[in-house]
Amino acid sequence: MRVAVADGLTMLLSVVLLxxxxxxxxxxxxxxxxxxxxxxxxxNTRNNCSRKVGLVKQQIKLCRDNLDLMPSVARASxxxxxxxxxxxxxxxxxxxxILLLPGRPKDLVRGTREKAYVYGIxxxxxxHTIARACSIGVTTKCSCGVLPxxxxxxxxxxxxxxxxxxxxxxxxxxxxxxxxxxKTGKVKKSTKAMMDEHNFAAGRHVAQNSLxxxxxxxxxxxxxxxxxxWKALPDFDLIGAALKERYALAVEVKRRKxxxxxxxxxxxxxxxSFSRDELIYYAKSPDYCYPDEKTGSVGTRGRxxxxxxxxxxxxxxxxxxRGADNFxxxxxxxxxxxxxxxxxxxxxxxxxVLNLSKCR
Numbered sequence: 001m002r003v004a005v006a007d008g009l010t011m012l013l014s015v016v017l018l019x020x021x022x023x024x025x026x027x028x029x030x031x032x033x034x035x036x037x038x039x040x041x042x043x044n045t046r047n048n049c050s051r052k053v054g055l056v057k058q059q060i061k062l063c064r065d066n067l068d069l070m071p072s073v074a075r076a077s078x079x080x081x082x083x084x085x086x087x088x089x090x091x092x093x094x095x096x097x098i099l100l101l102p103g104r105p106k107d108l109v110r111g112t113r114e115k116a117y118v119y120g121i122x123x124x125x126x127x128h129t130i131a132r133a134c135s136i137g138v139t140t141k142c143s144c145g146v147l148p149x150x151x152x153x154x155x156x157x158x159x160x161x162x163x164x165x166x167x168x169x170x171x172x173x174x175x176x177x178x179x180x181x182x183k184t185g186k187v188k189k190s191t192k193a194m195m196d197e198h199n200f201a202a203g204r205h206v207a208q209n210s211l212x213x214x215x216x217x218x219x220x221x222x223x224x225x226x227x228x229x230w231k232a233l234p235d236f237d238l239i240g241a242a243l244k245e246r247y248a249l250a251v252e253v254k255r256r257k258x259x260x261x262x263x264x265x266x267x268x269x270x271x272x273s274f275s276r277d278e279l280i281y282y283a284k285s286p287d288y289c290y291p292d293e294k295t296g297s298v299g300t301r302g303r304x305x306x307x308x309x310x311x312x313x314x315x316x317x318x319x320x321x322r323g324a325d326n327f328x329x330x331x332x333x334x335x336x337x338x339x340x341x342x343x344x345x346x347x348x349x350x351x352x353v354l355n356l357s358k359c360r
Contacts, residue, residue, distance in 0.1 A: 029179040029196045030122050031102040032059060035077040043070040054102035058178035069141070069171065072133040076126040083240035084121050090313030092288035092300050092320075106296030111192060111283040113250040116199045120243045120279055123176050123203030128236050131168030131207075135161050135232075142167035148231060156215060160230035165211065169204050176200045191255045191282060194264050198280055203243065205277040210239050243279070250279040289320035303359045319359035329354045 031054035038053055048070070049055060049063030063070055084095035093114050097105035108115050134142035145162035152158050177200060180193050187193070214232040217224035233239075251274045253264040264282070266274055274280060286292060291299040305315035305324055315324040335350035 029176070029200075030108065030118060031056070032073070032175075032179075033077045033080055033098060033118075033122055034102040035074040036081045038074060041074070043067045043074075056179050057183070058181060059175060062175055062178060066139075066141070066171075068139045069130060069133065072129040072138065073126060073175065076122070076129040079125040079129060079236055080118070080122045083125065083236060084118060086237070087240050087244045090306075090309075090311065090318075092303075092312070092318060093285070093297075094303075096298065097296055106294065108296070110295065111195055111281055112285045113247055113279065113281040114285060116195070116250055116279040116281045117243060117247040119196055119199035120203035120206065120246070121240060123172055123200040124207040124239050124243060125203075125236060126172040126175065127165070127168040127204050127207040128233050128239065129168075130171050131163035131165050131233060134164030134167055145231060152229065156227035156229045158230065159228040160214075160216060162214075162230035163211075163233045165208060165231075165233070169208060172204055173200070189262060191264070194255070194262075195253070195280055195282060198264070202246070202277050202279055206242050206246070207233065207239055209277065210234055210242065246277065246279045250281050253280045253282050255282070287320065300359045305357050305359055307357055315357055315359065322360045324357040324359050326355065326357050329356055 034054035041048060044067065046064040046067065048067075049060045051060070055063060063073075081095075081098050084098055088095045093107070095114075095118070097107050098118060101108075108118055130142075131145070133139060135144055137143070142164045143161075145164045146166065147158045147162070177197060180188050180197050180200075182188055187197075210233060211231045212234050213229050215227050215229040217227050219225035251266050251271075252268070253274070254267050255262055256265050257263075258265075264280060265272060286295040286297050288297045289300060291297060291301075300318055300320060301322075303318060305318040306313050307315045307324065312318065331352050331354060332349050333352055334347040337345050337347040339345050
């Protein structure tokens with residue numbers, strides 16, 4: 001009898017331990033976005049690299065070996081959070097749960113298109129910040145980007161110091177994909193891991209394909225008789241907007257077996273693949289109208305809306321048909337500013353009344 005009870009307790013403990021391990025792993029792939037809270041930390045000691053800031057074991061090693069790059073990684077986390085919340089400020093899902101990391105917000109656990117966007121934006125932001133860090137010389141591990149192979153036109157020549165997209169992509173893949181490996185170093189093969197790996201890669205590809213040509217003029221009195229150009233990444237808001245378009249067109253997939261290997265394939269009839277820069281998902285999104293602990297939805301009660309706008313931010317779709325309450329708010333702003341020689345600006349304080357609406 002005692003043996004049976006002991007065996008039962010052992011089995012129960014094993015199940016509990018397994019569930020704990022699974023819960024810890026559920027959202028580990030983007031826990032590092034919690035670094036936005038410590039973006040101003042001086043990364044001058046290896047002790048700063050720990051699980052407390054959302055890093056997994058492999059990322060801790062990368063952190064300790066690349067302390068000079070960690071301010072850029074922390075900057076990437078801030079850019080990811082700011083861009084996600086800005087792009088979705090007028091949507092029912094407004095990316096607010098990203099602030100809960102390194103906890104386990106449930107909307108970033110399920111395989112939805114919202115989760116796909118967060119993973120894509122995280123990878124793209126790191127490519128952006130690391131590539132920029134290389135070009136301004138914050139590290140000796142990289143420098144300027146490679147000059148284009150295409151011959152320049154007669155109006156300019158290739159030169160300058162472009163963003164090092166190659167190293168930015170290389171480091172980002174090592175850092176983000178470290179979360180997709182088991183403790184033994186093997187790549188995870190779950191549906192979740194396959195989706196995460198693809199969306200990380202999609203974010204990197206979107207960043208890679210967003211390079212623009214920047215130029216600087218040389219010549220007497222700014223005549224621009226000589227123009228030097230290089231390839232650089234644009235402001236990150238443009239990359240965030242490009243990923244938002246891919247969010248809207250995200251491909252729903254299902255795990256299937258093909259030639260003795262598991263792959264993710266579109267469920268849409270007649271379509272058997274998706275491109276490298278498309279976001280993918282496998283779980284339907286909730287409507288995010290009401291709080292739901294199971295899905296991580298916080299609802300839209302109390303959210304600001306605009307009855308005059310057309311689109312998702314309108315009070316109709318934002319409030320899910322519940323209606324909105326109107327209210328006024330006074331704000332104090334600087335106004336009637338004048339410049340006095342030399343050398344200061346003097347302004348008045350003006351009060352402005354805002355007419356606002358919020359969901360019931």
